[in-house]
Amino acid sequence: MNNQLLERKLNYTETKKNPLNLSLLTVIILLFLSIITVWWLIPTKDPYVEQVLSFQGNIERGGAIFQVNCAGCHGINANGNVGPSLKDVSKHKSEVQIINQVVSGKTPPMPKFQPSPEDMADLLSYLRQLNK
Incomplete structure (x- = not known):
């Protein structure tokens, strides 16, 4: 009987003295929370953007789309009017940002x-060539 009490006391004391179990559990929980947070913050890919970027883009069609939809504010030659100049826009913004x-x-x-993905690809290729 004495041995059992002594053994229980020793096990309890060892568990109490060993903070490694608690520290390890804390580290695992923090790591798990960190992984979930990072996963949540990583932007998901936008299917529309992915589809736009899958097209080559036609500069002539993009120019026509620009003239109809954008030139009123950005100027016929994209030099700016009500809206800013779009010359060199590709140097300042990525394709996704544009x-x-x-x-x-x-x-x-x-x-x-909201142009169709193909029209947006055409417009993007037109805007890209404004840098040249």
Whole structure:
């Protein structure tokens, strides 16, 4: 009987003295929470953007789309008017940023514009050539 009490006391004392179990559990929980947080913050790919980028884009068609939808604010030669100049826009914004700028409507007075993915690819190729 004494041995059993002594053994229980020793096991309890060893568990109490060994903070490694608690520290390891804390580290595992923090690691798990960190992984979930990072996974949540990583942007998911936008199917529209992915589809736009899958097209080659036609500069001539993009120019026509620009003249009809964009030239009123950005000027016939994209030098700016009500909207800013778009010359060298590809040097300042990535293709994804340009696509999001065009379709979002988040920068008034620019309206939300939702071209088909192929039309957006054409417009993008036209804007890209404005750097040349």
